[in-house]
Amino acid sequence: MSAPVAVKEGAGRVMRGPLISRWGALAVPLLLFLTFAFLVPMFLIVVRSVTDPVNIGMGNYVTFFTTEANMRVLGNTFYIATVCTVACLAIGYPYAYLMSIVPQRVAGIMLVFVLVPFWSSLLVRTFAWEVILRDTGLINTLLLNLKVISEPLPLIRNTFSVILGMSQILLPFMVLPLYSVMQKIDPELTRAAANLGAPPFSAFRRVFVPLSFPGITAGCLLVFVLALGFYITPTILGSARETMISRFIADQVQVRVNWGLASAMAVVLMVLTFVVLAVASRFVKLRDVYGALGEG
Amino acid sequence: MSAHLPSGRAVRTDRTALALRGLRKMFGDVAAVAGVDLDVQEGEFITLLGPSGSGKTTTLRMIAGFTEQSAGSIEIDGVDVSTVPPHKRDVGMVFQNYALFPHMTSAENIEFPLQMRKVPKAEAKQKVADALKLVKLDSYGPRYPRQMSGGQQQRIALARAVVFQPRLLLMDEPLGALDKKLREALQLEIMHISRQLGATVIYVTHDQEEALVMSDRIAIFHDGKIEQLGSGEDLYERPISLFVADFIGESNILHGKFAGGSVVAELGTWRVGDAAAARASLGADSPAALVVRPERLRLIPRTGDVPAGVNTVDATVTDVLYLGSTRKYELRLANGQGVGVRQQLGGPETTWNPADEVRLAWDVDAGVLVAGRGA
Numbered sequence: 001m002s003a004p005v006a007v008k009e010g011a012g013r014v015m016r017g018p019l020i021s022r023w024g025a026l027a028v029p030l031l032l033f034l035t036f037a038f039l040v041p042m043f044l045i046v047v048r049s050v051t052d053p054v055n056i057g058m059g060n061y062v063t064f065f066t067t068e069a070n071m072r073v074l075g076n077t078f079y080i081a082t083v084c085t086v087a088c089l090a091i092g093y094p095y096a097y098l099m100s101i102v103p104q105r106v107a108g109i110m111l112v113f114v115l116v117p118f119w120s121s122l123l124v125r126t127f128a129w130e131v132i133l134r135d136t137g138l139i140n141t142l143l144l145n146l147k148v149i150s151e152p153l154p155l156i157r158n159t160f161s162v163i164l165g166m167s168q169i170l171l172p173f174m175v176l177p178l179y180s181v182m183q184k185i186d187p188e189l190t191r192a193a194a195n196l197g198a199p200p201f202s203a204f205r206r207v208f209v210p211l212s213f214p215g216i217t218a219g220c221l222l223v224f225v226l227a228l229g230f231y232i233t234p235t236i237l238g239s240a241r242e243t244m245i246s247r248f249i250a251d252q253v254q255v256r257v258n259w260g261l262a263s264a265m266a267v268v269l270m271v272l273t274f275v276v277l278a279v280a281s282r283f284v285k286l287r288d289v290y291g292a293l294g295e296g
Numbered sequence: 297m298s299a300h301l302p303s304g305r306a307v308r309t310d311r312t313a314l315a316l317r318g319l320r321k322m323f324g325d326v327a328a329v330a331g332v333d334l335d336v337q338e339g340e341f342i343t344l345l346g347p348s349g350s351g352k353t354t355t356l357r358m359i360a361g362f363t364e365q366s367a368g369s370i371e372i373d374g375v376d377v378s379t380v381p382p383h384k385r386d387v388g389m390v391f392q393n394y395a396l397f398p399h400m401t402s403a404e405n406i407e408f409p410l411q412m413r414k415v416p417k418a419e420a421k422q423k424v425a426d427a428l429k430l431v432k433l434d435s436y437g438p439r440y441p442r443q444m445s446g447g448q449q450q451r452i453a454l455a456r457a458v459v460f461q462p463r464l465l466l467m468d469e470p471l472g473a474l475d476k477k478l479r480e481a482l483q484l485e486i487m488h489i490s491r492q493l494g495a496t497v498i499y500v501t502h503d504q505e506e507a508l509v510m511s512d513r514i515a516i517f518h519d520g521k522i523e524q525l526g527s528g529e530d531l532y533e534r535p536i537s538l539f540v541a542d543f544i545g546e547s548n549i550l551h552g553k554f555a556g557g558s559v560v561a562e563l564g565t566w567r568v569g570d571a572a573a574a575r576a577s578l579g580a581d582s583p584a585a586l587v588v589r590p591e592r593l594r595l596i597p598r599t600g601d602v603p604a605g606v607n608t609v610d611a612t613v614t615d616v617l618y619l620g621s622t623r624k625y626e627l628r629l630a631n632g633q634g635v636g637v638r639q640q641l642g643g644p645e646t647t648w649n650p651a652d653e654v655r656l657a658w659d660v661d662a663g664v665l666v667a668g669r670g671a
Contacts, residue, residue: 191362192395194382196456197412203383206408210399 042270045263052260060264070248074268077245080162080234081227087167088174088223089216096178096215097208100185107183114175122169126236129165130156133237157239165233170226174219181215182208221280225273245269312374313338313496314359314464319368321354321520328354330520331368336498341490343499343507346517347543352500355517356466359498361385372463383412387464388457392472394449396441402428402452403437409460427455430489447478454486458493465490467499471506483509504544508532516540532589534575538666541587548593548635550609551668554584559665563630566607569661576665583668590638592662595625595646595654606657611635613652623647627656 049060064070095114099107117125132138135152143149155161185208193203231246238244245265252262314336321329329351336342344352357363359370361382369378377385388409396405403424410420428434431451441449450470457465470486471479487510490497501507507514508528516523516531516539524531524540535541541549552561557573559566566586568576578584595613602608614634615626625637625648635656639645648654 186393186395188391188393188395189397191360191382192389192391193397193408194362195360195385195387195389196409197383197386197460198408199383202412207397211397213399 045266048259049263049267052263053258054260060260061268063261064264064268070265073243073245073248076242077228077269078272080159080166080230080242080244081224083159083163084166084170084227085174085220085224087163088171089220091167092171092174092178092219093212093216096175096182097212099175099179100182101187107179111179114172117169118172123232125169126165126233129161129168129237133161133164156237157242159238159242162234162238162242165237166227166230169233170223173222173226177218177222178212178215181218182212185211217280217283221277225276228269228273228276311338312336313340313372314498315371315374316355316359317369317371319355319358319370320366321351321358321363322366327520329358329365332520332522334515334522334525336496338496339494341487341497341499341510341512343501343511343514344517345501345504345507345514346523348502350517351520352502352515352517353468356468356498356500359464360387360389360466386460386462387466388460388462389466389468390450390453390457390470392469394441394446394453394473396449396453396456398441401438401440402433402444402455405441405452406437406456406459409456413460423459427459430458430492431455431485446474447482450474450482451485454489458489458495463496465495465497467497469501470499471503472501479503479506486510516543518543533664535587535664535666536575538585538587538668541585541664541666546590546636546638548588548590550586550588552584552586553581553668554578554665555581559584559586559663564607564609566609566663567660568663568665572661572663572665576667578665578667585666585668587664587666588658588662590624590636591622591640592658593635593637594657595637595639595648596657598653598655602655602657605660607660607663608655608657611654611656613648613650613654615650616648627654 050056050058052060095110099110102110130137133155134140135156137155139155140149140152144152189207189211190203193207194200198206228244229246230244231250234242234244235247246269249262249265249269252258252265312335314334316332316334319329319332320327332351332355334342344355346352354363358365361377361380365378369376371377372385372387396402397408400408406424406427407420410423415423424437425434428437431454433448433451433455436444436448436452441452444452453470467486471482474482483506489495499507499510511528513525513527514531515525518539524536526534531540531544535544538549541547550559550561550563550566552559552566554560554568554576557568557570559568568586576584596602596608598610609629611627611629613625614628617624617626621641623639623641623645625639627635627637629635637656
């Protein structure tokens with residue numbers, strides 16, 4: 001009985017072989033690029049973190065984890081990323097919901113508003129915040145002239161300004177996956193809930209929100225992971241207290257020329273990001289996250 | 297039947313469960329529903345039947361409260377609900393695409409309306425179990441919709457729509473997405489369940505067979521209005537318009553002018569029965585159409601006498617189709633119009649062949665007179 005099976009398998013392989021190799025060629029440029037632009041440098045960083053400046057050892061990691069300032073920067077990074085994520089969700093969810101219930105044409109216009117930030121430089125937008133928030137900036141000058149306040153409000157160089165600036169930049173990454181999931185929720189389902197006796201808010205809470213959950217996790221994950229690596233915005237809008245780990249890594253390289261410790265920090269950030277993704281993947285299919293973004 | 301489901305209601309009382317009065321819906325300048333009046337008795341199974349775009353679904357959605365009417369009123373159990381939001385109307389609805397909540401199990405779906413009505417937990421559990429039994433899916437409570445077939449999902453949707461004993465059960469082409477065999481099985485099941493519960497059902501479909509099988513009465517929708525309301529037999533035997541005659545069943549339609557108790561055309565003059573003429577009440581010389589069902593036509597030889605009380609028209613056989621219990625003849629009249637004749641098999645019969653020149657005959661009383669085109 002094994003003979004016909006073997007024949008079948010053989011035939012399958014003959015059919016499949018050339019097909020894969022032919023189409024597979026399309027992926028070669030990307031794989032080459034990823035290998036030389038990402039995997040090789042990554043590997044070199046890992047190597048450097050355990051070899052620079054002394055012989056092979058975990059010294060850089062020990063230094064990193066035993067220095068209080070380093071741990072504070074790491075904690076700060078996670079704190080700011082978390083607050084940004086919550087802020088983006090709080091602002092983005094109602095907006096995406098509105099987009100999903102208005103006519104398609106209006107939703108298109110609303111989408112443009114979300115995407116406008118993508119079309120201008122991150123640096124320009126961050127400096128724009130500085131112009132608005134600084135002591136001699138738009139808000140403070142206005143309030144001072146109106147005699148509402150007698151001295152400038154501390155709007156910049158603090159956690160508030162960092163979170164404000166980062167949230168604005170990260171908002172599209174929350175709204176797009178949310179909208180992409182919400183627009184696929186069958187409006188008949190909320191109608192069915194109403195028909196079965198659910199007042200509008202119950203229908204929303206019991207039916208719409210649970211069905212939008214993949215969008216919530218996707219958006220939160222994207223915003224959080226991107227926020228972890230932010231560099232320019234916290235540098236310009238924050239003070240030393242808001243230093244995030246990317247800035248710290250850059251300092252180690254540019255100011256202290258300590259490549260070993262910088263590499264170790266980069267590895268720690270990368271590993272922690274993977275941990276977040278791994279934990280999240282237990283609750284949501286990662287494919288949905290990127291699928292949602294792509295379709296939005 | 298369990299005590300937890302509405303079993304005590306008498307079927308077919310004289311109470312009006314639903315009354316539509318001059319119901320209209322405008323979408324811009326277009327009237328999707330152009331004045332619908334309808335009284336539905338408690339326990340009645342009424343089907344809104346019509347082609348797509350005839351206003352039947354819009355009418356159903358106005359009854360459910362999903363769409364606001366532009367004019368007219370909707371009364372449920374004698375109370376005007378025109379301005380009552382959908383969640384307070386207390387009508388159950390079964391949707392074409394099932395509209396089961398995908399993140400809830402069958403049992404949770406069925407329990408949803410009970411939770412909204414704050415039914416105590418234990419009682420709700422019992423009602424859910426009874427509803428699952430009613431649709432013969434006792435063990436499917438823990439399944440998610442995606443783990444069930446279309447037919448099973450629709451039965452869960454039905455259980456969810458009746459578990460809270462709504463005053464009306466609305467069904468919007470509930471079997472539209474299912475294959476023919478399943479559709480026929482579910483037609484009977486929906487019929488039995490609705491009778492068992494004594495439910496008042498408003499059923500929307502574009503499938504006339506479905507309407508004929510299930511309904512006490514059928515409302516034929518055409519251009520946003522009810523063209524005719526009656527039993528299946530009424531609609532088939534006594535259509536009041538060309539549209540209904542054409543829409544329900546197969547018909548042969550002979551066009552002409554109404555004159556002196558007959559329809560006069562180039563091909564002949566055909567007498568109309570007194571009852572049919574009275575129903576149509578057409579003016580002299582107005583365009584008229586004579587409707588004759590395929591099973592009411594007979595083929596006779598061209599030579600020989602025509603019996604009294606019979607109309608005839610000459611025709612040529614083009615095709616003979618053997619269909620098991622019947623034989624179908626396709627014929628052509630002198631003006632090129634096609635005609636179908638259905639002959640019941642099993643009795644004495646004469647068999648004709650293609651190209652045979654014959655005479656079509658029918659009893660005067662078998663013809664139905666309706667206003668013709670342009671009337």
